[in-house]
Amino acid sequence: MTPEPTPRARAHAGTTRRRSTTMKVLLAVVLLLPLLEIVALIMVGKAIGVLWTIALLIAMAVLGTWLAKRETGRTYRALQTALGSGKMPTDEMTDAILVMVGGFLLILPGFLTDILALVLILPFTRPAARRLLQTVVAAKALGVTRGGATRGSGPRPGPQRPPGHGQVIEGEIVSEDGPPSSWGRQDGPRSLD
Structure with missing residues (x-):
């Protein structure tokens, strides 16, 4: 059995x-x-x-290369601005990934990859691609954390508990400074009850 x-x-x-x-x-x-x-x-x-097909392929490659270079610069500046302001650069990082993948797709000869690359690179179509990528990555991340399994990991030794059902330890928090409303007063440590 x-x-x-x-x-x-x-x-x-x-x-x-x-x-x-x-x-x-x-x-x-x-x-x-x-x-x-x-x-x-x-x-x-x-x-x-x-001949027109070859000319169209060359024109798409030249236009795509110029567009990828321009959008890479814009994305880099947006990323630097977000980092400088202390904001989490989630959208800017996703845009950088999309522009990089789009630039790679432009290197490949063909119309289908060029169309997909333009969707990833153009500033007015990239937000839809960004939302899709962020949704897929978030779903994968939630699946890994909820499922509890990651690559190469097996069951952990010891008793298995469902998430959120661990041992609860009760305690009391005491602040030496007291709550913010008492910072002007000097009457010692206070409980936060």
């Missing part, structure tokens, strides 16, 4: 299944993308001619 797996072991097994599914999808995209790009190039070549 096999013992019942712990909740942590079940969460780890679910994470492993999700990871293998993600890898299969990523592999399919990597294999299908060149085929889809070739089909798109052939269709555009038949519609407008080979």
Whole structure:
């Protein structure tokens, strides 16, 4: 008779299944993308001619490179401003990642990657891509913390307790300075009750 797996072991097994599914999808995209790009190039070549297709590819590469360089500078300045003001630069960091991925996609020849790159780089389409990326990352982070399993981790030794059901230690906080309203008075330490 096999013992019942712990909740942590079940969460780890679910994470492993999700990871293998993600890898299969990523592999399919990597294999299908060149085929889809070739089909798109052939269709555009038949519609407008080979020379115009090559000219359009070159024009997209030049325009995309200029746009990526410009948006990289803007993103860097926005990131520096956010860091200088003490603000958490979440949006600025996400924008930097999107511009970097978009710049990489512009290097790849083809119309489909260029269209995706423009969506990631253009300032008026990037907010939608930013929200999507932040939502996906937040969902993954919550899945890892709620599931309790991370890559390479197994069940921890010792008794397993659900989150939020740990040992409670009661105590009293005593401030030597007292509450802020008494800072002007000199009558010693006070309880915060």
